[in-house]
Amino acid sequence: ARAAREACGDDAVAVTAVSASLASGERDQAEALARQIGIRHVVIETGEFDNPDYLKNEPNRCYFCKTELYNQLEQLLPRLDVDVIANGANVDDRGDHRPGMVAADEHAVRSPLLEVGINKQDVRDLAQHWDLPVWDKPAMPCLSSRIAYGVGVTTERVRRVDAAESFLRTEFELTEFRVRHEANELARIEVPVDQLPRLLDPANRQAITTRFRELGFAFVTIDLEGFRSGSLNSVVSIDDLQVLGD
Template sequence: MVARAAQQACGDDAVAVTAVSPSLASGEREQAEQLAQQIGIRHVVIETDEFDNPDYLKNEPNRCYFCKTELYTRLGHILPQLDVDVIANGANLDDQGDHRPGMVAAGEHAVRSPLLDVGMTKQDVRDLAQHWDLPVWDKPAMPCLSSRIAYGVGVTTERVRRVDEAEKYLREEFGLLEFRVRHEANELARIEVSIDELPRLLDTSNRLAITAKLRELGFAFVTIDLEGFRSGSLNSVIAVDDLQVLGSD
């Protein structure tokens, strides 16, 4: 949405950037490239190295701060060659209601949040994207793969690969759209799907097939969460008084 608005307002001066690292889910880069082509905006792909940062890999509640710091630092370095003066992200009003340490990094790097500035909610964004005929207007949210790993369980390339392959399997074999494979401690997979999908996954043949596949991918235990899908459910274990986001006072 921000890319489309930037292209409309700035024309050839606008640039969309996709950051690639092991935490980017399968197919996301290709979809970004296709969308940029449809919008008609210049598109640049960069690689980020958050997986080289021990503070990121520790996977504490402020993990996103280190990821966004890496991203915005990289972007700051290439602004001159892109002939761009401003970095903008896609944060919206609904993002203020959750734990978002990455927003601290955005503030430290003078990143603008135009959707937030005008008070647009996630639904507002979807409505406008549909009006503009963007094919991703109803695309389920796809946060980075590291966000599937429970806090305190170290982020590794193997764990994000495992999550990526598990979600790809469930998406392709069962047609699931809005769901998550959460990677808990002791190599336990906790699958969150909508309540309506629970009976299908609990069907004996499907349950056995899913268990076998996820064990093949390296999970020792496979569970299905009876509460269903909840966006950001891993944040429920964070005590607000205990949050300490590095980079803020």
């Protein structure tokens, strides 16, 4: 958003999409950042939770979410007096399973950071140079991405994940971690390996188990392999990747 403000001045508009999949506090942070940057900021509500294809939570789930987002943004363009939709995809995003990029291509969405060869570290370096408080903020993908493929996305499940992560963030001051929602209401907690002994401490383990069961999880587990961004994509097969190409 800061780069867009630098390049386009008052013509730039930042948009935050709000739905049940947005983690607690993210909207407030987006609004505060937009004020600091001095960019016009619009908040819209997206309806991906009304789409059965999204709720099925197959490996192409993100395609339906981004399609909903870009459809809404296209309708906003005349009112905002904006000609181009741009996203924040960067070079590093090309190395992962990103069905949302297909939706971007279908809607002629530009990816300026990717187009000029900027990667995630470059983005952080620029944000630090501009004194933006989010320069070292851990990635915060949507809450639906915590739910294992094939396990239906529901408002109840994403709220459960959100509450569980808020608990770990507050009580244990964790920053880079995930609560994965597997089948049979099983929680799989991923934290950096050096944090494993802390969570496995008997008193902490009991506190986590008690709180997670209060939230509706039937089973509570800690992943011994530690935190891995996008770990649920490790089970995506080549056949799954053909879904959007059929």
